[in-house]
Amino acid sequence: MAVRKEPSGRWRAVVKQGRRYVDGATFNTQREAKAWEQRQKAALAGAVDLAARKQPVRSLLLMWIEERKQTVATTTAHTDAAMIQRLSAAFTARAVGSVTDRDVQRVLNTWSGKYAEASVRRFRASLASFFGWCVSERCIESNPVSGSQVPRKDAEPGRMKPLTETELEQVAATIREFDERAADLVLIASWTGLRWSELRAITVADFSRVPVPVLVVRRAAPEGVAVKTTKGRRARTVPVADRVLRLVEACADGKAGDDPLFTSSxxxxxxxxxFKKAAHWKQSAKARRIHDLRHTAICLWLARGVDAATVQAWAGHASISTTNLYVQHLGTVADRAGLDRLNTPGHTGGTHGEEDGASNANTPGR
Structure with missing residues (x-):
């Protein structure tokens, strides 16, 4: 290795292994050239192939994904493919050896602004696996994902946009003018709290009428992905309220047990x-997403006085803290009861019940 000054006044650093030329770079200052030289020395000491460091991320991703899809589950392979699709062209054009933890952090920050935190965590795991493979292939010395973190997204209750019962009935009535089944599905989703992927996966056999009408949620069927377990990775039972029982029964009529329970018109x-096209969603849904129907159901249950632990079980929340976000959004039953008491007419006295304007000898400052 050597650093020398070029006739142009810039500094040239050259790396060799024995007599074989490996790499070279030109810098504006001697300091930059020597720093680069030191990094190459460290890479050689770590048995890294310096030529491989210059390969673009894009070509290595193709090699990695071909090897990896033979050894991982289908859902993991789908996540890997989705991660690659979400990487920018500029990032994948970079030489793999030039990618730093700061570059990875910028990618995660960009993803965090577009996707749910759980999705970003899955994409980060795939990206970490890719760069880990690069380390094992001697393309880089260390994994740049190790020094990155997924930005936390506080699931603030204010971000929820559930419909009130009145709004729900209005939305359903509007959609019914265009498509009866779409309107029924809106009501069913808003009273059962099923995720869209779960609504697609429910079969007729999952609907039981005795001893009480319930839906057994065992699977999820995201669009474009194979059927998988639910998000909570366990089956749960969701009651079917009288408001939508007739609608669910109508969906089951004439179908075999293995048939999808909920289908289009x-x-x-x-x-x-x-579904959105049939329902004229943009003009009918009061600026809500389909997933807001699930929020609507959970808020509806809590507003009707169902305790948080039961709601957690119905919704399939892994943690009660998730359910409590909805409680905070609505206020507890005690909050509403206390407010009703405050608003009760006829009680205008103080805490000891004295009449308005009456003096209390025990009150300081009087």
């Missing part, structure tokens, strides 16, 4: 794009 498998 033409009997086809549910797809969000088709």
């Amino acid at each position: 033409t009997g086809a498998r549910l797809h969000a794009s088709g």
Whole structure:
């Protein structure tokens, strides 16, 4: 290795292994050239192939994904593919050896502004696996993902946009003018709290009428992905309230046990794009997402006085803290009861019940 000054006044650093030329770079200052030289020395000491460091991320991703999909579950392979699709062209064009933890952190920050925290964590795990593979292939010395963190997203209750019962009925009535089944599905989703992927996966056999009408949620069927377990990775039971029992029974009529319970008005498998088109969603849904129907159900249960632990079980929340976000959004039953008491007419006295304007000898300052 050597650093020398070029006739142009810039500094040239050259790396060799024995007599074989490996790499070279030109810098504006001697300090930059020597720092680069030291990094190459460290890479050689770590048995890293310096030529491999210059390969673009894009080409290595293709090699990695081909090897990895033979050894991981289908859902993991889908996550890997989704992660690659979300990487920018500028990032994948970079030489793998030039990617730092700061570059990875910028990627995670960008993803965090677009996707849910759980999704970003899955993408980070895939990216970490890729760079770990690069380390094992002697392309880089260390994994740049190790020094990065997924930005935390506080699930603030204010971000929820559930419908009130009145708004729900208005939305359903508006959609019914365009498509009866779409309106029924809006009501069913808003009273059962099923995620869209769970709504697609429920079969007729999952609907039981005795001893009480319930839906057994065992699977999820995200669009474009194979059927998998629910988000909570365990089955749960969701009651079917009288308001939508007749609608669910109508969906089951004439179908076999293995048939999807909820289908479109033409009997086809549910797809969000088709559902939104049939429902004229943009003009009918009061600026809500389909997922807000799940928020609507959870808030509706709590507003009707169902305790948080039961709501947690119905919703399939892994932690009661998630359910409590909805409690904070609505206020507890005690909060509402206390407010009702405050608003009760006829009680205008102080804490000891004295009449308005009466003096209390024990009150300081009087």
